Amino acid sequence: MAAERIALAKAGTPWPELERQLKAAGEHDVAWRTGRAPAFIHFAGDDVLDVAKRAYLMYFSENGLGLRAFGSLAKFESEVVAMGLALLHGGADARGAMTTGGTESIFLAVKAARDRAAAAGRRSGQPNIVLALSAHPAFDKAAHFLGLKTVRTPLAADFRADPQAIAAAVTPDTVMVVASAPAYPHGVMDPIAAIATAAAERGVWMHVDACVGGYIAPFARKLGAPIEPFDFAVPGVTSISADLHKYGYAAKGASTLFFADAASFAGMSYSFDNWPRGQYMTNTLVGTRAGGAIAAAWAVMNYLGEEGYLRVTRRVLDTREAYEQGVEGLGFRTLGRPELSILAFGSPSHDIAAIGRAMVRRGWLTGHVKNPPGLHLMLNLTHEPVIGEYLADLAASLQEAARTGGDDGGALKAVY
Ligand SMILES: Cc1ncc(COP(=O)(O)O)c(C=O)c1O
Known part of the structure; x- marks a missing residue:
């Protein structure tokens, strides 16, 4: 992007003029309301959108970093996580937190898996993640930032991940195996159970990327769609990413990351105390979190039921x-x-x-x-x-x- 400079206007602009400009700026955007967008939007009706907007605005200024200050957001987050865990068959020891999106959920799952493997001390070379060709680039992004590499395996003829190819690619340096539920390119569910078995047999962390499916597949299954178990009901699944701002129909900036047990969940958190302002502790990559996104997710989940x-x-x-x-x-x-x-x-x-x-x-x-x-x-x-x-x-x-x-x-x- 050109390094153009725009001097801040000397005097401010009144809202009506800003509103006009905001509207005009979007005039040539894709007409998503009439179905012209092939992605990016998850619309469940104007009533749902209205609930999300109202809840977002009610907590617009509140900050999810300060749960000590905002018991409201702590309650919303813990209830959203509890509802997500119930949907995804989390056991008594399962835990989770809200993040700002699928990429952040995946980043933190990769970080937790990397740290667990490092603590186990089994590695000889550069740690890697084994995943099918169809898995989301967020894993490569996380690997790039976290000093890992990715090993992508070919797809089977039905465009699903091939469990044998994944099993064959696992080495002592593998810190995570991934399956998608579903994968974004073809919308197909990977054979989660077979991949989880391969991971468990090798003692490797298994992540299910249900960013797309997390809040639609449980309901599709209830409606009788022939979808195989894909969540914590499958033995060997360590973590699951599930986006609220996709088929949870929440405001953007909302995802969930779940872990099968408290010890794995601990890998998502970060704590620091060596500075004057006291202990800093987060479960997320980001610090400040939009209170609106947390409140809107809670409101939409309860509105829809x-x-x-x-x-x-x-x-x-x-x-x-x-x-x-x-x-x-x-x-x-x-x-x-x-x-x-x-x-x-x-x-x-x-x-x-x-x-x-x-x-x-x-x-x-x-x-x-x-x-x-x-x-x-x-x-x-x-x-x-x-x-x-x-x-x-x-x-x-x-x-x-x-x-x-x-x-x-x-x-x-x-x-x-
Ligand atoms: C399967 C899958 N995983 C992860 C992501 C990343 O989600 P986000 O764009 O919210 O970071 C997407 C986005 O479409 C996805 O389809």
Whole structure:
């Protein structure tokens, strides 16, 4: 980004003018309310959004760093964690905390696993994390920051992690094995039990990345979706990341990180006392935490309750099935067997990048997967009413791509 300088205005600007400018700045943003965003948004209805906003504003100024000062936030956090642990079958010794997002949850799980392995003193070389090709880059980011390396294993033909490949990649330097529930690229659930067994047999920390699935898969299972156990019900699972700001429908800045036992949980905390201002202790990477995000998560979970989550999940699953059937009806091929809210599909006959470019020209922001190439959708209730429009535009884009043979002068890179 250019190092442009903007001098702070001498005089302040009144709110009405700022509001006008704020609105104008967003005019060309993706029209997410009408389902044009393939990711980034998790909408469960205006009523849910309203609850999240009101709760957020009520605790806008409060700080989750100061739980000593804000017993309110301590209560909200401990209740959110308790509800999450109940959903994910945490045992009596299981613990957890709220973080600001999936990346922070993953970072802290990696840090805890690294520290446990270091304390056990089994390593000879650089510590590593073994994970499938489809796992989220947050693990590589954490590894990069924490002095580890990642070893990525190939996917099975169904795009799920291959437990044998993972088991074969584990060495005495492996501090963590990862499985995703589901993985972001194809929305498929990894074979958690087989991977957990492989990890347990080798005495390695097993993390389940349920950032996407943590607050939707339990409800999908209750609704009868054939999803295998993926949480602490599976022996060998040490930690789970589950994002509240995705399918928990909370305000952004909210995730949970859970541990099977108190000793593992201790690895997420940090304490320091060698300075004048007294003991500093956090369970998170960040210090100051938005009180609003904690309060909003608590409020939304209680507003929806089990019935609300089941209701929204039913609609999300139906929406994914409708998109899946619709794209297959047009000759596209679903990549893998998605079980929740994510759908990736390729074309056996046409240039999917050209189809994507034609969709962009029709006003849809597109998400992409690589190898094989496909379009990617992370669905929520904004996508429910526009399925007909989406499929009509996809059919027209397919025809356009067939006409131009993909030679429409564009280039499209798969970006997150
Ligand atoms: C499977 C998975 N893990 C982790 C993350 C990272 O979450 P965040 O963007 O909240 O840091 C994502 C984000 O989409 C994800 O899909």
